[in-house]
Amino acid sequence: MKKQGDLYYPTPEFKEKALANDESVYEEAARDPVRFWETRAEKLFWFKKWSKAFEHTPPYFKWFVGGKTNITSNVFEKNSLGWEKIRGKPAVVWEPEPLEEKPRTLSYEQLFKETCQFANALKRMGVKKGDRVAIYLPMIPEAVVAMLACARIGAVHLVVFSAFSAQALKSRLEDAEAKVLVTADGYWRRGKIVDLKTSADEGAKGTSVEKIVVVKRTGNKVAWTQGRDAWFEELTRNEKDFCEAEVMDAEDLFFILYTSGSTGKPKGTMHACGGYIVQAFWTAKLIFDLHENDVMWCTSDIGWVTGHTYAVYAPLLNGITSVIFEGVPDFPAPDRWAQIIEKHKASVFYTAPTAIRMFKKFAGDATQKYGFKTLRLIGSVGEPIDEESWLWYFKGVGKEKCPLVDTWWQTETGGILITSLPGVGPFKPSYAGRPFPGVKAVVFDDEGKQCKTNESGNLVLLPPFAPGLLRGIYKNPAKYEETYWSQYGKSVYFTSDGAFIDENGLVRIFGRVDDVLKVAGHRLSTGEMENAIEKLPQISECAVIGLADEIKGQTPVVFAVLKNATAAAVASPASPAAASPADDFKKKIVDQVRKEIGPIASPKEVYFVEDLPKTRSGKIMRRILRKLFTGEELGDLSTLANPESVEKIKQSVGLK
């Protein structure tokens, strides 16, 4: 990219070959967004064409009404590049964590066969269209196979991040009433085996799960329940390698993905078959400028929506190669990620600001020795990226030639909705960019009036939204209406992000306006953490807030009010030989969060306080706690029920 004034534009070389390289695509979409998506949908395979492209009965809407399709037909036999052209080409390249282990490549044909075999195995287990199958797997090829196999037969997958705890798995299995759970005997993480099967067993206990399918990954010994557990390999070995695709209605439920909201319980976002395919295919094609020979490495785990859409479905729909990696990008050395880009000749690299900040800090110099000659385009997702990290990424990794797309979206939106197109621009560090063609993303003030240029407010989406936007919260329509469609009426989608739009039409996102944290790009709910901690009998109440962190963006901090007896014990001094009772109890709280949610939610700090600031109606004012640390004006405390609590907290936390 080249800088002109404050803005960056694609180089002439990039622009020349780019799939979209002028304003025409924006103009076409602005004239008639529904028609725009409709003509794009026509490029995909449908068993039967839709009768109406968009139907809106607020707050509900449908896309491609009456259309019939299947995502796996579009990935395999009916791929837009042509099956003959792609069948021998690598679909998935898997990089295991241990360096001594060889990568595994699956061609489209192999992936198709394995998908069909597992689809047939699922059918043999009694899984039917609409049944829920939970996938609790690490980043291994079988994870992709399992997702596609569900899609092939119309089973609804719910992928649960493999680093989530047994408890977190259990609540999802219960809510979704899953019939089958697919897991592994373990996986490698930072040189150690993580025993996934034990968590799977614990999570499945007492739920509706009838069968547990286990992929042999590490070969470690696992507990076995006869009749319920089966090895993936044994189940699939003798199955036929073809399975007919289930004909899916465009509005049939495709998958559920749980995500954190303001309140305690994770919400199951529901995604529909037809719209998701269209949005995944086209956003990836135009935003990553996908050409036939591209090799894309999206570093997100499949447990998150980014992994669903841009590590699995979108690259495969586009007939390109997707790299998936079992480990973490900085093990065994801080430049492991750079080695992977070079080794697998990635041309598109898509990662999160947290990773970028980590690369910059620990591998900044090492990065100079990598030429990254194969890279054409780099992307960022998941949280706001600061200008300094943006510039480092652009120079150190993109070598100033690759366009850098900062992409804004959410689990709810299914695919990217805001980012400038790489062949068009413009780009500006720390700005997500322009709304994708056809997307009406605007900023509203609290009264629902559209904000002026550069004026901050709430980011919302206006009809026709986007084909991939969620259709509901599983088994909870009230929550769906309340969370997304109540702030400005039933025709305005509320994103929960604060933003403004500048004079160039570029959207600047500054983060969540609700109690959702983004910790290392992972979406976590303060309410969920508080519920976990309050399960400890010694806790009377607590509040969790997110504080700024140099690498992770945000990190959780706990304020806990202890019951009297515990408070007294915790206040007693440490004996010279042992940790203090206070430290012991802090550890207990951290462990509780790890047990209930997972290690990614570990609080960085726990403070014991006497009381929490509350409104007269009893609502805990997390905002005030946050401001104590950021140094912002606290504002009028007189409306609190207990204004004196603030001063006491300051003292016990050691703040001035």
Ligand code: WT7
């Ligand atoms: C939240 C959604 C996007 C898929 C992965 C995360 C934040 C996401 C950006 C960006 C600033 C961003 C928002 C959003 N976010 N992308 N490019 N710039 N903030 O999906 O876990 O559902 O989180 O992530 O706050 O609401 P998610």
